[in-house]
Amino acid sequence: MTSWPRLDERAEVDPARHPFDAAEAADVVRRLAPPVPPVPPAAPAPRPRRRLDDAAWAASREADRLAAAWNAAMTDALMDHYGPWAYGWHWGPRSLWHYFSQIITSGPETLARVAAAIVDRRQWLEEVAERFDRLLPTLREAALAGPDEALAAWETAFGELLTAGSAWAEDPDCWLGPSSRLLTWLLTAAGLPVARSVALVDEALAPWLNRWAYLSAADVADVAERLAREVVGREPGAPAGPGRSGDDWPDTWPHGWPSWRATNRPPPHR
Incomplete structure (x- = not known):
């Protein structure tokens, strides 16, 4: 074998x-x-x-x-x-x-x-390649523009891939594998070491390992921002730039999800 x-x-x-x-x-x-x-x-x-x-x-x-x-x-x-x-x-x-x-x-x-x-496998990989051909230049340009722009670009990219991974999976029991792969591939394509990329994605998705349902929009936002902050090097909850602070977000979201961005509630997970 x-x-x-x-x-x-x-x-x-x-x-x-x-x-x-x-x-x-x-x-x-x-x-x-x-x-x-x-x-x-x-x-x-x-x-x-x-x-x-x-x-x-x-x-x-x-x-x-x-x-x-x-x-x-x-x-x-x-x-x-x-x-x-x-x-x-x-x-x-x-x-x-x-x-x-x-x-x-x-x-x-x-x-x-x-x-x-x-x-079918090959067609999916070609669709992923087309998406990466669009995302990677944007990430490179944002990195040159500054940390705030880089954070926003990474967060957008991660959110898009998480949503795409669930859509491609076509089954709420199977979203995790494609989503994890897409996030890891984007990080390695952008130049991060493989071991570091795997560790970042595993940590970001750990709270949802045993959830056999698609991520909610709030979950996607949470994972995308946490992972983007790790890549760019910002502390979770730190203001990303002018006009953005933890208090700008509501305390709760659908499905009983409290936002870790809010400062008047204990974080749901860290």
Whole structure:
């Protein structure tokens, strides 16, 4: 098995560094794919209030094992051919295939689904690249203009990526992965070390790790500003410039979210 990448660095998934032809994806998958295991027989549905018997449970576990092994081999082959970015073909965010999915119904259908998933993965990365091509020059210009401008630009960029990550995920249970990746990639693309970028994003998103719902608008604003202040080097709650202070913000927001910017309430988390 190939040593699978974490994909924390933007260069690993930058489409400009890794050629790809969507029209050839189906042929590439057919050429590289290991033999597709036969479809296991469907396990009988358990009777009401009774679990699967031992034989049915064992058959289900074996089907999962075969599917996971095949997916791992397919991932190795795609990465060897396309590069590290292909590792995420089975994760999404708009994934047409889940990593532990059982083999679909037949070899041809399985391979067609894999090809569709790798094309979808690539299209998403190209959309990300277009967004970064717009955001990165703005961040560079703001850095030259001064810390207030840099703070505002980073906050805007982070807010946009958090919103985009949730929209791309298409499932409230899956927003965290795409959003975390996008924030980390932007930081590494802007020149921050990978370890520092990962630590900043992990800390910023830590309060929401176990929330299986999209971030609210207030949550997005909170994460974006906290992360921007860490990047620019301002203390949380410090005025960002003329006319901006902690007391300018309301004390509470929807969903019972108290603003840490307000000075007359204890912070919800630090």
